Amino acid sequence: MTFYRQCTLKKGAAVEVAWIPEELATKGKFLRIRDDDGWQVVEVSALRQNGEYLQEHERDHIGHRSRTDV
Secondary structure, three states, rough: EEEEEEEEEEEEEEEEEEEEEHOOOOOOEEEEEEOEEEEEEEEEEEEEEEEHHHHHHHOOHHHHHHOOOO
């Protein structure tokens, strides 16, 4: 079973929040995401989630947006 951690990543002025595999979630580590390298892990959340759960719920925000005015 693979677990993921919610992390804040930074590259230049860009900042993203993403779930990344727990073994890569080390503050200060530089990552290559797809073909884009140079993302630094600047924060690692205590939140830990099973990868299967994340896959099952990855699009939940779309339904939420359609039901709200966000």
